[in-house]
Amino acid sequence: MRLRHVIAATALLGLLGVPAHADEGRDISRDTLPANDGWAAADGGTTGGSTADDAHVFTVRNRSELVRALDGGSATPKIIKIAGTIDANTDDDGDHLDCADYATDGYSVKKHLAAYDPRTWGSAKPSGPMEEARRASAARQAERVQLAVGSNTTIVGLGDDAVLKGGSLQVKNADNVIIRNLELRDAYDCFPVWQPNTGGLGDWKTAYDNLWLRGATHVWIDHVTVSDKGHPDEKEPTYFGRNYLRHDGLLDITNASDLVTVSWSRFADHDKAMLIGNGDTATGDRGKLRVTLHHNEFESLVQRAPRVRFGQVHLYNNRYVVPADAHDYRYSLGVGTESALYAENNAFHTPGHIEVADLVKSWNGTALHQSGTLFNGFPVDLLAIYNAYNSASERDLTADVGWTPTLHTKIDSAEAADRAVARGAGAGRIP
Template sequence: MNAQMWHGHAIRRAAVLIGCTALVLGLTGTAAEARSRDLGREVLGGADGWGSEGSGTTGGSAADAAHVYTVTTWAEVKAALRDGGSAPKIIKVKGVIDAVSEGCDAFAVEGYDFQQYLKDYDPAVWGHDNPVSGEQEDLRAASAANQDKEIKASVPANTTIVGVGKASGIRGGSLQIKAVDNVIVRNLTLEAPIDCFPQWDPTDDNKTGAWNSEYDGVVVYGSTHVWVDHNALTDGRYPDSSLPSYFGKVFQQHDGLLDIVRGANHVTVSWNDFEDHDKTMLIGNSDSAGSTDSGKLKVTLHHNLFRGIVERAPRVRFGQVDSYNNHFVVTGDQSYAYTFGVGKESQLYATDNAFSLPSGVSAAKTLKKWNESPLTAANNYVNGKLTDLIAVHNAEIPGETLQSGAGWTPTLRTKVDPPQAIPGIVDHCAGAGHLR
């Protein structure tokens, strides 16, 4: 075992022996205190990313007894979210809740026939010049509207949603944190919703066509002071590799895992496990949204694990995004496009991260330039070696020359761990089940 391998092994062993709770909480408190924690009453600590700015993020920690709910079904989740308006509330998710327990057929309207849809809009029949229209498209849209109504759950202000124990979560639901303040989502395994009724767009992808889907696992839309912590977000039972193809294109049924858009601000995303997904995280959803997004979309990402992710980890527009102490793992058998997407007027500050790349995948691919927006990318390690990501990118992809210097320096950071130690720490301590 060489020195680098031994060092990684020692860090991993130490993480297991010490315990993730101790690592995350800075080795404070006794074991009995850790066991007696009430996750619903916990708040985001001071100086812990953009979510701690100003009034900070306390979620539903001040809830009275009447507004603490334990839920075991999707109907109960939605009812608890509605109850009491924006009064502080704590929703404890117990067990695995399936938002699509009756299957996709339950949403289909009478007359919708997917096989007929394929016949009607086959490019050999319909072509690639016009969007689809007609009876089957109308019936598809109506079926999609039924699913939309059922699987989306609106999260009000001053709410904490937390998983009970090590294996609680939600399958197929979409948490909509929209135009509210002060929300916490923790300790949940969230399986990305599948779109039962993707739309065929023959004009997409340079008129070769594409299947377009809706629904993100979690959406932060125009909201402020949000903390997303210690969750596992994944495609779960429905990886893209399991999806069929029609008209020569993958029948894509997934959208994002966590999107932060439309003027959302002051968000901390910490200690989450994002796995096996394509378009993972979008921060700012449109180049034309400057009037809404400029000066906002301030997001911190730290101590997250991104494994088997194709792209958008994240893709950034407009925002001051601080990404540190994350571990990005590209597996040998996956598709891979990029990690950080540098978009319009973004000010990405990405330092002290670790990348694990397989043979044949260059560090140059970790960055993708969409627009002319300088970024800071320092003290990042690739396969245990200090690597200047911008320099490698510019040397190998000269048509996408990136400029260095995000123009700001983060101040709201917790302890910054050495990036060489991040694989051992994050791989064992990120995700649901490590808070108890």
């Protein structure tokens, strides 16, 4: 076979999502988590799909190829390389699906709003034909956008422009997963549910996180960029006096997930960014939810960066940026029930109307170790200032979290880490 025929055949195989044997540039697909790099390095470490045979190394360019490569969340060692932009809201022929394509049984936003307007419906939970139509429509979207990631899997983006948009990667009851060098964008819920009694005023509840770990263990997330890019919630309308939310979390780690490292990633332009532990009564999370967050950038977020329940979370060398027009900012570090946050050498940049004490909020939590914190370039004692300013409205926090991290990379000064993260965090920036 002539060389040009070989090249053409190779290109065709790639388009079909069949096993790939080569990559552009440095091949990171068989990288494993370095020793001591956070909690995911414990108990044997995290190797993902690094042992995959050639038959289970795939390059994928659309949703159908990605679904075939994921193989229903199977535990077979596999490496999945994402090339270009994959839209999860597409049919089997690759044609884009919008919210109207998923709607069924007579559902429309207008009809749903009319049916459950609190002025006529009251405060009861929505029920009846229009709510059933919403649920059926939501199920049609979920079938397309929820993507199960199984054990022993590595997912990497090729080059500096790999994107999964509209999808919700879900690592459920799986072990040994690596996700790197990938932009995860706009997990957009077409069919939010109205919850009339939430927060006293009611609120809209959405279904999809860009990345959701549920009962997952040994997970390394590295150099990913996660945001609402394309459909920011702040531009959505207001219904029943509440913002019509379309997005849930950027990254949620719940349901006794354990041994997770999130490194050199960027979380941006979102409300509730990262939840670790999903309920105050989820006592099965005790002893789990051990998570390391290092060298990440949290920019233009309202809250949950992260909010923690139960877990032992090591938070070091991260960069926080609150923009000047962030009038809805609530907090960054949420200290929840039985949580134990160990924060070292993190840098915060905020506008003048945000004070040091605003960076932390206690959600029935009692423990926060902090050291080496920089606030707008100045060293501060985050814990002491929080206790001084919030003792009247929230309980004091103690520095004794009951543990000291031993699994970590070199911990730089907050100033040095701040510069490094600004240059190097996010997809397309693996050195």
